[in-house]
Amino acid sequence: MSTEPSPATVPARFGVWLVGARGSVATTAIAGCAAVAAGLQPPTGMVTEAPPFTSSGLPSLSSLVFGGHDTLDCPLPKRAEHLAAGGVLPHGLPSAVHAELAAADREIRPGGPLHGDTTRSAEEWIETFAADIRDFVHRQDLAGAVVVNVASTEPAPTDGILPPSSLYAAAALRAGCPYVNFTPSTGLHHPALAPLAESSGLPYAGRDGKTGQTLLRSVLGPMFAQRALTVRAWSGTNLLGGGDGAALADPAAAAAKNAGKERVLADTLGAAPQGEVHIDDVPALGDWKTAWDHIAFDGFLGARMVLQTTWQGCDSALAAPLVLDLARLLLRARAVGLTGPRPELGFYFKDPDGDASSALGEQYAALMDFAARLRDGA
Known part of the structure; x- marks a missing residue:
């Protein structure tokens, strides 16, 4: 009998491929x-x-390995230094995790297409992106990978052409990867991708991560409904800077963003109240955001009352842990054989898949049931 020790088992590693990999949320x-x-x-x-x-x-x-696509060329270590200078990351953290940031940066590939770029067809872009992802999985000897879109919001398409977010989504499925759309962009929701999504045999989730103002709305909306208080109007304002602020200065992109916010109120209140959400780009705010809500409602015998809320936070710090959650959840869902849209993950989104409830309490209960399914191997 041999007395030589058996080789140590190497723990499996999993890839997280980020679309918008050099942005604030990804970094x-x-x-x-x-x-x-x-x-x-x-x-x-x-x-x-x-x-x-x-x-x-x-x-x-510790098993997660990062890579991604981006059209920017600022290295991740430098991007992290900028975020630390702005108070988003703790002082000294970029230096402490420099090796991990540099390793991820080496796995970032050029993104696209840029506005007006007609040098390649949609099929060529999809295959290029899919090849990048497959190469990442092979080169890193990964047990699997998930693609998460954290790029800037794009306007809703109006001409039938697949927008960049849909090209990335199609590439993810072609490469055999679960897909998460953390943005309001079209992604897999484009009608042309419905057959691919249905036949892929992969789990996917989205869209538009719920990090601040809408998170609060998903709690307050059910409160008013459950207490039989009539909401007459609900108006909001967002002040933000950074890449999101610049992207949302485009009215079409802002409209795509606001659609999810409005859905939460319509779903939880039974009808959309009067009022709108306004988004103002304030570059001086950087990655910090202030959101105000003004809620006019009626009480007993028509007594008119008002609730006002103020949410001040850092979108990147609010979004990043959710991105990590979703990446791990979709990787596990893939491992246990789950496929198709995952409405159980509506807890994380403004615009969840299927007919999932928009009320946070109900979403959390569904998420806990999902945790049990993952534990039991679905």
């Missing part, structure tokens, strides 16, 4: 994953690091 997610995995920071904001998900078989944070 924060990559740096945050490395910091939490190393014990440098607590997993604040990560639902998947709390029971019952800790027993659901999710990939560990």
